Amino acid sequence: MRPFTGENETIIRSIAGGGYESSQMRAMWIAVYTALVAWMAALLVLYLVAGGPSTGSPGRVQPEGPAYVSAPIGEIPAGTIAYTGPGDVPSEKDEAPWAGRMRRAVRAARLVFLLLLSSTVITALGYGASGGSVALVWVSFGIGMVWVVTELVADSHWLRLLYSAMLFPLVAVVFGLAYRSRV
Numbered sequence: 001m002r003p004f005t006g007e008n009e010t011i012i013r014s015i016a017g018g019g020y021e022s023s024q025m026r027a028m029w030i031a032v033y034t035a036l037v038a039w040m041a042a043l044l045v046l047y048l049v050a051g052g053p054s055t056g057s058p059g060r061v062q063p064e065g066p067a068y069v070s071a072p073i074g075e076i077p078a079g080t081i082a083y084t085g086p087g088d089v090p091s092e093k094d095e096a097p098w099a100g101r102m103r104r105a106v107r108a109a110r111l112v113f114l115l116l117l118s119s120t121v122i123t124a125l126g127y128g129a130s131g132g133s134v135a136l137v138w139v140s141f142g143i144g145m146v147w148v149v150t151e152l153v154a155d156s157h158w159l160r161l162l163y164s165a166m167l168f169p170l171v172a173v174v175f176g177l178a179y180r181s182r183v
Contacts (some may be wrong), residue, residue: 024129028120031141035116038145039109046106050099104151108163112144115167119174126178133177140170 119137123129147163 022129024131024134025120025124027134028116028123028129028137031137032113032116032120035109035113035141035144038148039106039113042102042106042109042148046099046102049096049102101152101155104155105148108144108148108151108160112141112147112167115144115171116141119171119178122175123178127180130177130180133174136170136174136177140167140174143167143170 116137119133119140123133143163143166147160147167150159150163
C-alpha cells in the first residue's frame with residue numbers, strides 16, 4: 001500500500017522536488033535557472049577582469065607613497081588621502097578598464113534573477129502558472145538579458161531607467177496573475 005496517494009502525493013512530490021505542478025511552472029523555473037546561470041557567468045567574468053591597474057592580476061592594489069597617511073581621522077591634514085589598512089577598497093580608477101562595465105552587468109543580471117525568482121515563487125504560491133504568466137516571464141528574461149549586454153557597452157542612467165520601466169511592470173503583472181480569481 002502506498003502511503004501517499006492523491007492530493008498528498010502531489011504535495012509531497014512538489015516539496016521533495018519530484019515533479020512540477022505543470023509544464024508551465026517548469027518553464028518559469030527554467031527561466032529563473034537560466035537567469036541564475038547568466039548572473040554567475042557574469043560574476044566569474046568580473047572576477048577575471050577586475051584585476052590591478054597595471055598588471056591586470058587579481059587582488060587589491062596596496063597604495064604606497066607619501067600621499068597616504070595612516071593616522072586617526074582628526075589628525076589628517078586637509079588634502080591628504082587617508083589609508084587605514086588592508087581593508088580599504090581601491091578606487092575604480094585602479095581597476096582594469098572592463099571592471100566597471102562588468103560590475104554594472106553583474107548588478108543588472110542579479111536584478112533580473114531576483115525579479116524572475118520572486119515572480120516565479122509568487123506564482124507558485126498563488127493559483128499557479130498560466131500561459132500568460134509564462135510568456136511574461138520569458139519576455140522579462142529577454143529584456144533583462146538585453147539589459148545585461150547593454151551594460152557592457154553603454155553607461156547611461158537613461159538606459160537603466162528605460163529597461164527598468166519595461167521590466168518592472170511586466171513582473172508586476174506576473175505578480176497580479178498569480179492571484180487571479182478562478183472565475
